[in-house]
Amino acid sequence: MSETRILTGPIHVIGSGLLGTSIGLAARRAGIPVWLSDANPEHVRTAISLGAGDQPPTGGVAQLVVVAVPPLHIAEVVVEALATGAVVTDIGSVKAQPLTQVSDQVDEQSLARYVGSHPMAGSERSGPLAASAALFDGRPWAVAPHVHADPASVALVTELVDLCGAVAVRLSPVEHDLAVARTSHLPHLLAVLAAGQLTDAVPDHLSLSGQGVRDVTRVAGGDPDLYGQIIRANASVVSDLLRDLRGQLDRLILAVDDVSPDDLVEILARGNAGTQIIPGKHGGAPLETGPVFVLVPDHPGELARLFADIGEIGVNVEDLRIDHDPGRPAGLVELQVEASAAEQLRGALEARNWVTHR
Numbered sequence: 155m156s157e158t159r160i161l162t163g164p165i166h167v168i169g170s171g172l173l174g175t176s177i178g179l180a181a182r183r184a185g186i187p188v189w190l191s192d193a194n195p196e197h198v199r200t201a202i203s204l205g206a207g208d209q210p211p212t213g214g215v216a217q218l219v220v221v222a223v224p225p226l227h228i229a230e231v232v233v234e235a236l237a238t239g240a241v242v243t244d245i246g247s248v249k250a251q252p253l254t255q256v257s258d259q260v261d262e263q264s265l266a267r268y269v270g271s272h273p274m275a276g277s278e279r280s281g282p283l284a285a286s287a288a289l290f291d292g293r294p295w296a297v298a299p300h301v302h303a304d305p306a307s308v309a310l311v312t313e314l315v316d317l318c319g320a321v322a323v324r325l326s327p328v329e330h331d332l333a334v335a336r337t338s339h340l341p342h343l344l345a346v347l348a349a350g351q352l353t354d355a356v357p358d359h360l361s362l363s364g365q366g367v368r369d370v371t372r373v374a375g376g377d378p379d380l381y382g383q384i385i386r387a388n389a390s391v392v393s394d395l396l397r398d399l400r401g402q403l404d405r406l407i408l409a410v411d412d413v414s415p416d417d418l419v420e421i422l423a424r425g426n427a428g429t430q431i432i433p434g435k436h437g438g439a440p441l442e443t444g445p446v447f448v449l450v451p452d453h454p455g456e457l458a459r460l461f462a463d464i465g466e467i468g469v470n471v472e473d474l475r476i477d478h479d480p481g482r483p484a485g486l487v488e489l490q491v492e493a494s495a496a497e498q499l500r501g502a503l504e505a506r507n508w509v510t511h512r
Contacts, residue, residue: 297312
């Protein structure tokens with residue numbers, strides 16, 4: 155962030171859930187005064203008790219209003235906030251639809267103060283108690299101004315991104331909606347379909363569930379009403395991707411039926427290639443990693459002992475997951491480390507009496 159700060163506050167955050175409260179905490183961390191409001195008074199009380207801000211004063215006008223409400227209510231709240239004369243951003247998951255709805259209700263001068271944005275951060279938990287001032291640290295945050303947006307308003311929203319510790323990514327509203335459809339909305343729907351198939355399984359079959367099915371279906375556990383609003387708000391883009399996917403699915407069925415056996419390898423290879431172009435940590439190029447599997451007794455202190463040993467060995471863990479063994483009181487920890495360090499770590503752990511697998 156530049157030394158000369160243009161965002162001095164106050165910031166009025168409307169919506170005191172996970173994201174809104176986290177923005178309040180991050181802004182307060184940076185010394186910016188914050189006002190909080192929400193349709194749920196308990197959320198406001200909780201967020202205030204966490205130090206995320208204060209009640210807005212009667213007649214007060216904020217420098218920046220952050221709208222952090224469910225998709226169905228974004229446009230109406232943005233229109234109300236623009237009437238105060240403040241710069242307004244919303245942090246909803248879709249940008250084109252709210253822009254169209256707001257444009258139909260305000261004049262060009264007011265519209266110039268509206269700049270949509272979208273932090274790519276979240277949590278498995280929701281509500282203000284799950285909030286953290288560090289939620290956005292190092293995370294991408296889309297800033298999606300429309301063509302008539304005032305440059306000073308864009309700069310103000312971009313500074314909010316900076317002070318929250320996130321990395322601003324500049325996209326048009328249309329570009330943003332296509333990007334999130336590919337990277338978030340479509341994967342969510344595929345996870346829903348995969349998880350829905352499990353409802354027809356008998357319990358004995360589900361006992362074979364491993365980490366793979368948990369990885370594929372994890373996001374399907376989100377709030378159906380909220381995600382329904384998000385998908386409907388981006389319906390035209392998502393439906394185009396689903397139609398394209400339908401054609402690919404037909405091709406896959408033929409390949410599995412052995413009508414086009416060579417296609418199966420090609421489809422699997424294309425999926426493999428897709429995993430390789432997902433950005434790595436800190437937005438850099440993907441790091442080539444290798445797995446190290448460690449059997450860990452399932453009782454207190456064992457994970458801490460494992461991580462302490464890894465720290466002493468001096469190998470950085472890029473990712474990990476735990477798959478509990480249903481047949482014995484142990485868990486199989488999969489450590490992802492730089493490929494060139496995998497063998498070193500495996501040998502060093504075995505020397506410390508850990509049981510490892512390739």
